[in-house]
Amino acid sequence: MSQAVNGSFAYHQMLVLVAGSVCLFGTWVGMRHFARARATTGATRYGWLFMASVGTGAALWASTFISILALDPLLNSGFEPVATGAVLVIGIVSCLIGFEIGSRHFTLAPEIGGFVMGIGVLAMHFLGLKAWHIAGTVQWNVYGIVVTFVLGLGLSALSVSRANRPVTRYCRHGAAIVLAFMVCTMHYALTVTTIATPDASIIVPSYLIPADMLGFAVVGAVLLVMGSGFSTYLIDLRTRTESADRIHQLSFNDTMTGLPNRIAFNERLSFDAADAHEKAHKLAAFSIDIDGFKDINDVFGHSAGDLLLIEVASRMRGVLQPGEFLARQSGDEFLGLQMSGNHPHDAQAFAERIAAVFARPFQLGEQAVTLTASIGFSVFPTDTPERDQVLSNAKLAMHRGKTRQRGLICKYLREMDDGARAQRALSRDVQMAAGRNELELHYQLQTTLDNGRICGAEALMRWRHPKRGMISPAEFIPLAEESEAIIPMGEWALRTACRDAAEGRIPGTIAVNLSPVQFSRDDLAETIHAILLETGLSPKRLEVEVTESTIMSDQARGLHILRKLKAMGISVAMDDFGTGYSSLATLHAFPFDKIKLDQSFVKRLPSDAAAAAIVRTVLALGRSLGIPVLAEGIETAAQWDFLAREGCAKGQGYLFAKPVGLTQLPAVIEAASRFADDEAWSMPGIEPVIAAA
Template sequence: MLTVLSCIAMDHDYGLVALAALVCVLGSVLTMRLYARVRRTEGLQKINWLFMSGIIGGSTIWTTHFIAMLSYKSSLPHAYEPTLTMLSLAAAIGMTTLGFLVTAMRKTGPTIELGGAIVGGGIALMHYMGMAAYQIMGVLQWDYSTYAASIVIGVVFGAVSANRIARPVTRFCKHGAVVALILAITGMHFTGMSAITILPADLVTIPTAMIPDNVLIIIVLALMGVMLGLGASTYVIDMHSSQIAAERFRYLSLHDPLTGLPNRAALNDYLGERVRRQKADNAKFAVLSFDLDRFKDVNDVHGHAAGDAVLRTVSERMTAILDEGEFLARIGGDEFVALTRNCFLKSDIRAFADRLTHEIVKPVEWDGNTLLVGTSVGIALYPEDARTPEELLAQADLAMYRSKAAGNRMVCFYEPSMDVAARDRALLAMDMRNGIERNEFELYYQRQNNSMTGDVVGLEVLLRWKHPVRGMVSPVEFIPIAEKNGFIHELGDWVLRTACIEAASWKRPLKIAVNVAPAQLADVNLPARVKEILRESGLDASRLELEITESGIIADQQHALQIIRQLKALGVRIAMDDYGTGYSSLSTLQNFPFDKIKIDRAFIGGVTRNRHSAAIVRSTIILAQSLDIPVLAEGVENEAHMDFLRKEGCMEVQGYLFGKPMPLSDLDHVVNGDAGEDEDRNAKPSSAAA
């Protein structure tokens, strides 16, 4: 060690030694950072980074060596053999590239340290090739133990540098790799220099055509500038490209690709920041939740391209009218959330909502079609309604759903009662799932009668829920919840299976009518389930009548038609329920093989006092007769209704005049008695809802 230090202290020019050290440090930093890229990339990129790291690393080793050689103060004439000098540069670049290639062959394993050792060996090879190119009027004597030590230093520290990059244990390991490479280069060089002693020899001559110091220093400085400039610019370009890619990725991660609006993640960030700021200045802001009305109809009728056009156009229009302090995001589907800090009065917020609504409801021209959508708006205020982003969004949604239920483009502000209603619906949904297991559900039946003879011709199945705490829960309350949370499939299967099993045990082969929800009709497995239930129950398929509404088939008519045809192939009858309340298009009656049309009770109740209701019922009966489709009128409550329906030729009726819905136990005489025992015409008419 003393020999090495004395070599540096006594035999070298400090200025050039400092320059060599600077080149070594800068080059080592660049080399190891480029080598780290080799470890992280694959394919062509890996080859590019491998080539660049090999050139920069080899050039760093070579320039450090020859600047240090130029700093060596020798009193004897000397020069450098050009071929070996250039070959030493090629050896440095080649061995460094080979070493990095070996380390990059596998993510783990001994090849990592082996490749680093090859880089260290390349440092030694380049050094001693450079020494062989060193021509001086003297004789070189070698200390072979120091010579061997120099090689070991290069190999060991080379292996350590690769190890620290490939096997990091802390974030500082990358710096350790740079230090190890610097020690490999400088330790090997100065140890190798201290291994030689130069003895003057007058008989030794320096051949001509050698490279003198002044020429070599120009070559070295030029290579040093090119090497450091190339490496630095490459690294900077890569860093800039990575930064641009990161910024692009962040933009994409925070923006909706269709509309360019901020997405849910950006909304959460913005809303969270607003809440943090508002705590400081005690100001308030409003969160507005928008949901497009009739957007599904646009998609269903014109396709998703039309829906995308509507979303883009609506987004552009709303964005164009935003003022300072206002923010808009699309959080999914046809849902938007807006935020405004300009809300001193509720009238200010309502005006903001009206501005956005005005842009939403404007017609959208697309592919020769005029597309129209509406919107429902719910509003929550900070800090009056909530103090966290999650609660604000949830309460704005609650208000929006209230707005949607109210219709007429009503703007709803959040009220605490909405939370109570939402929790109540959630509790009811949970209780519903347990209700089947606890046998809380029960089937009621309402008679369907021949209008001429009064005989019972069938029974409609109606579901009732006797809740242990709430008592009798109306289907109006729990059926929409079941449809929304998907429980309608399980509930519908239970109703159908129970009804078929009960009907199969009756002595009289009366028909049973079971309602099918739109979600059930959309399920491709419905025919298979019906077939299985009929097989299990033993019920004749001709006794089962499935009632569907037109709203259940309008979304995807081709799919619905395929399902209905499969059901009819089983022998099941299909009835259109609530005729007159939906689309009631003639094409639906023409295209779908209905076995019955049920006129809704809303029209029957007005046939004796409202000429419009009478005209609708009359025209429906005439239309059905022309199509050879039987008609059943619901909601028949008095003899005046019966007289009208008999006169118009309606053959089947259902209503309180013949009996309200009741449990099967109260209808034993109807389902198990003689045909003449089902007369119950003395029942008092009632206008109560079923």
């Protein structure tokens, strides 16, 4: 036994060893539970945090009082019951708060959580020593208190940091060792500088818990708590092992290729992510897409395509190595996983092995087919700490590479996510653009080429974003069509253009483009009719422009809608003629009022012989069908002269006027009229007149 003298305490070595062992084992179990909490979400996460806090807090509580019992002098001593219980509560609560903060993903979260735990441990020791009564007096040394604070806060922060940011698989064992070492050294620093003086006149109150009784109670309670915690860990480990076995049983759910399916992949991803966190490894997720596989089905048939997928799966399965997993998501898309401590180098090597299986041609009957695969990959937790996000990152990388070139291997970069996030934000903004009055209509004048007189204008939608300024139609129109925001935007454009024309601000005919999405609505004709009634514009002054691809998506219904518009007296123009199907059958099935010749041909006039031949053919076709042709993109007098001589009826382009807003339109009309009145307009060598926007 230890002895009490007029000086510092003397340790009972066996009890000190017991205190350290209890703290080490309890914190080791707690850190394992903490690691499981980091790898889970929702209610399960809080369950693991609670188990980690109870186990670690009870171990710290036990080691505190066992260490105090190791200092028990030959004097009578005991512990206050309420304070003793309060020490346990402080230990559990401080661990719960510290682990909760430390399990978050913001910067310095582990260190802050460790500081909270350190404060709790300090409070436990001071309250525990305060609850300890001896037949004597105790004097505290200020230097011992300072050292205790430094050791407690610093080592506890280091412990939670190592548990939260493991470098190797042994870091969590080290975290438990650091926490146990902290408790032992902190307690030693506190007590070795404390002076106890025996005093026979001091009587220990009878209501205190005797030291030997508390010792037995502490050991029994801690063994129960830690045994329960360790059993929970073993049960969880067994459950995870059984889950791995179940994943193995699900490994051949895709009946065609023999590969795991998407469900098995998700389970494997969940298991591997938890395992990667446990072992401080990294996990790479892959998205593999066969390029041009739809063409295989179209040319050779779906049966041949299925046989090709079986061969592809067999080849890819043949290059898998330990720690790698491959699944088929659907169609021609495959998913992969790879556990490694050397990412992204190993991930790149895995992707190159997969890409190499496509280097050798595939045999479909007597036909040899060469394929490529676009592959994207992302690494967990380097690229993202969220398990479910890593696959989305891999798919984003794959699609980004596919847009650049087929057959590329593309690693996820945060810039990709920034770009995708910006596109998603722009897509959300475009849906509210009409309601926020951010849309504008610009008008480009159309002229009669034989005399240069204004005969109408085309309405062009523009979007002035409140932060990004003017957004190109090539950027926001596809987003609006994808989200169907183009429907209210198109109605706004129709209503605004018709109102401006009805108020006399636009001369002649007003032309408005119709989106394929608008054309998919059965009530399109009725909507346009209601707008004409609302604005008071004569149907004869409205011209709608549609591309041939818009009609071809559902030709019967498209032609039916066009005939309804035609019956109202509305003119219909075929836009971008020469760039799409350019089917003579469509021109024959529906008598368009106008053909708009695409500017890609006009820009090459008159020097390009091929473009000139195409333009002459289109103009001849228009004359034979009795349909006037309007040429887009006229920028030079030479182009104007060529088109006028070849019999093109109308035109528009920068030579006459740029697209401008309604407020600038009167000045542009005046400039174009002066240009038409100039007798020199038809003479060779005329300089182009461009109205300033």
